Amino acid sequence: MVAANVSIPKLLSPHALHSLLQYQDSSKARVIPLDVSLVYPPASEYTQHLDGRIPGAKFFSMKRYAAEDPELKTTIMLPTAGKFVGAMRYLGIRRDDHIVCYDVMGFWTPARGAWMLKVFGHEKVSVLNGGLPAWKAAGYSIETGSYPAAEPSDYPFVLRNKEMIASFDSVASSAINGSKPRVIIDTRPVEEYADIGHVSNSFSLPFTNFLAGPPPNDMRVLPEERWKGIITKVVGDDLFKQMEDKGNELQVISTCGWGVTACTLWIILGSFGVNTTVYDESWEGYEMRAGNPVEKGSPDNLHPGTPTKGVTSFPELQIAIDALPDDGTPKVDEVSQ
Structure with a gap:
């Protein structure tokens, strides 16, 4: 049981989550593990969920419940308000439940799940450090097999907090002007940042820098006392000095390939009080718009690249939701206010 006046930690260890699940009072606000796995190359996350999950976990499909952009065809986007609320009601999740996001990889998607919940105003959200x-x-047990649908909840209709989402216009203006106090940080692997290209005037800070081991090995986030040193090694002390000088005027935009690992930086920088937004479209959306300026090269050898051509570098991952094979993922209704 998590009392209303107790601060909800951003990261939970397996031991902490196990303790919460063991001693919670089911008549009050509940602790619910939420599997938000997203697997590349495309695979059935729901099948993996049924093959092994944390006891009592529910499954939210970051792929099938996403919104689709009819023009850009971007693949992993925030769900619409109606789809999000519809999923919460279907899963039986209540507004005061403490949701603990995790995935089958360790730390690939759960920060994205936590950010999504926060965008829709769900207050009690944590991430399981190291995932399944x-x-x-x-040494904790897992459940396998199918399970009955939950009793639907009365989750209220909520809208997105747009202040948590970086717009294309804010990214594009920074790419052209390098405007301050706005900073863009790219969390993709440095090879993608250098060879495929990146938003001009953006820093390279791979999210794996914060992990104990390279994927798919130990994907636990390193201790918090190491975070600031990892950040300053890339962007210098200037980011934190600007934060002290400008406060909330300083805006960091976190971006990646599809808006997934960018959310790791949202968690990390948020712990320091840095105003961090996530560019939901990320490189996919930026690249799918023709004529945007591109920079290439490693951080110590940057040079202009060919402007974007309006196509994606990873067409094999750009699969329409209605083209995904039916793997049994529960279908949820999009509700209206």
Whole structure:
């Protein structure tokens, strides 16, 4: 049981989550593990969920419940308000439940799940550090097989907090002007940043820098006392000095390939009080618009690249939702206010 006046930690260890699940009072606000796995190359996350999950976990499809952009065809986007609320009601989740996001990889998608919940104003949100692999490594049991649908909840209709989402216009203006106090940080692998290209005037800070081991090995986030050193090694002390000088005027835009690993930086920088937004479209959306300026090269050898051509570098991942094979993922209704 998590009391209303107790601060909700951003990261939970398997031991902490196990304790919460063991001693919660089911008549009050609940602790619910939420599997938000997203697997590349395309695979059935729901099948993996049924093959092994944290006891009592529910499944939210970041792929099938996403919104689709009819023009850009971007693949992993925030759900519409109606789809999000419809999913929450279907899963039986209540507004005061403490949701703990996790995935089957360790730390690939759960920060995205936490950011999504916060965008829609869900207050009690944590991430399981190390995900399902860490849970199993700690010796805790898993559930397998199908399970009955939950009793639908009365989750209220909510809208997105747009202040948490970086717009294309804000990214594009920074790419052209390098405007301050706005900083863009790219969390993709440095090879993608350098060879495929990146938003001009953006820093390279791979999200894996914050992990204990390279994927798919130990995907636990390193201790918090190491975070600032990792950040300053890339962007210098200037980011934190600007934060002290400008406060909330300083805006960091976190971006990646599809708006997934960018959310790791949202968690990390948020712990320092840095105003961090996530560019939901990320590189996919930026690249799918023709004529945007591109920079290439490693951080110590940057040079202009060919402007974007309006196509994606990863067409094999750009699969329309209605073209995905039916793997049994529960279908949820889009509700209206």
